Amino acid sequence: DAGVTQSPTHLIKTRGQQVTLRCSPISGHKSVSWYQQVLGQGPQFIFQYYEKEERGRGNFPDRFSARQFPNYSSELNVNALLLGDSALYLCASSLSGQGGFYEQYFGPGTRLTVT
Amino acid sequence: GEDVEQSLFLSVREGDSSVINCTYTDSSSTYLYWYKQEPGAGLQLLTYIFSNMDMKQDQRLTVLLNKKDKHLSLRIADTQTGDSAIYFCAEPDASGGSYIPTFGRGTSLIVHP
Numbered sequence: 001d002a003g004v005t006q007s008p009t010h011l012i013k014t015r016g017q018q019v020t021l022r023c024s025p026i027s028g029h030k031s032v033s034w035y036q037q038v039l040g041q042g043p044q045f046i047f048q049y050y051e052k053e054e055r056g057r058g059n060f061p062d063r064f065s066a067r068q069f070p071n072y073s074s075e076l077n078v079n080a081l082l083l084g085d086s087a088l089y090l091c092a093s094s095l096s097g098q099g100g101f102y103e104q105y106f107g108p109g110t111r112l113t114v115t
Numbered sequence: 116g117e118d119v120e121q122s123l124f125l126s127v128r129e130g131d132s133s134v135i136n137c138t139y140t141d142s143s144s145t146y147l148y149w150y151k152q153e154p155g156a157g158l159q160l161l162t163y164i165f166s167n168m169d170m171k172q173d174q175r176l177t178v179l180l181n182k183k184d185k186h187l188s189l190r191i192a193d194t195q196t197g198d199s200a201i202y203f204c205a206e207p208d209a210s211g212g213s214y215i216p217t218f219g220r221g222t223s224l225i226v227h228p
Contacts, residue, residue, distance in 0.1 A: 004157070033215065042119075042203050042218030043158065056215055090157055104216070106157035 002026070004093050004107035012113045013081050021076045021110045025093030031055075032074040033104065034066055035090040043090055049074055050096065078112075086114045119204050119219035126225045133191040135222045137204030142185060148205040148216055149178065149189045158203065162189075191224075199226045 005024045013019050025032050031050040035043035048056035049068035063079045072093075078085055088111050092104040120138045127133045139147065146165045150158040164171045164178045164187070171178045177190040191198055201223050205216035 040220070042205075042220050045208075045215045045217070048215060058215075092158075102214070103160055106159070108155075108157045 004091055004105050006089075006091050006107040006110050008110060009108070010111045010113075012115060014115055015081055015083060017081050018077065018079045019081060019112060021078075021089050021091075021112070023074045023076070023091030023093075023107060025072050025074070025091075026105055029093040029095055029105070030072055031094045031096055032068055032072065033092045033094075034074070034076045035092065036060070037088040037090055037109070039087070046076065081114045083114050086112060088112075119206055119217055121202075121204055121219040121222045123220065124223050124225070126227065127194050129194060129196055129226055129228050131194055133194045133198070133224055133226075135189045135191075135202050135204075135224065137187040137189075137219055139185050139187065139204070139206045141206055141208075142182070143209070144206040145209075146207065147180065147187050148203075148207075149176075149187075150203040150205060150216075150218070152201045152203065152221070154200075161202070194224075194226050196226045196228060199224055 007022045033048040034046040037043045045058040046060050047066040052068045066076045068074045088109040090109045091107045094102045094104045118140045146163055148163045149161045151161045152158050162173050162176050164180050175192045179188045201221040203218045203221045205218045207214040208217050
């Protein structure tokens with residue numbers, strides 16, 4: 001079975017532009033979470049979606065938005081890019097996203113560079 | 116909110132044991148994770164421990180949990196060069212029912228031949 005896939009692998013954008021990152025979860029997984037990992041830091045939670053509904057949101061500005069499609073894939077959108085948005089964006093999928101212990105499987109990430 | 120702290124670097128010789136330490140703040144955490152991130156890759160769940168356990172052993176990995184001190188450690192026996200990676204301790208944020216892991220800054224393990 002394929003793991004979590006993300007596209008593109010790398011991306012270079014200019015300040016003020018908009019970007020869309022894509023994630024396909026493991027087959028059968030209904031929950032997708034997005035994380036931002038700045039160099040030298042641990043991943044910071046941005047969003048979680050389960051069954052196409054937002055179930056959690058981290059402390060990020062409204063410039064960040066996401067959605068989940070009927071096939072459980074997901075997009076993360078970032079508007080009005082700032083230099084500080086440069087980071088590795090990680091997507092993780094899991095069977096469920098509610099309550100108790102569950103394992104998240106991470107994709108390889110999208111490296112976004114804002115110049 | 117939760118805050119997870121780790122030392123940033125650890126350097127060991129191949130064949131030695133490595134011990135990576137972590138402190139966490141939420142005493143109600145029902146389980147804690149250790150993740151591994153190899154260069155240029157995403158995170159991989161290495162192991163986890165439930166809060167009703169003091170120790171968990173899985174092949175070369177031993178996890179120790181001291182709930183009184185909110186201290187978690189990961190011991191890697193017979194460390195190999197392939198173990199060189201960043202290791203993240205994480206605890207779940209139970210607010211909102213989603214149990215999203217909150218990660219520390221990670222410990223870079225460097226293994227010298």
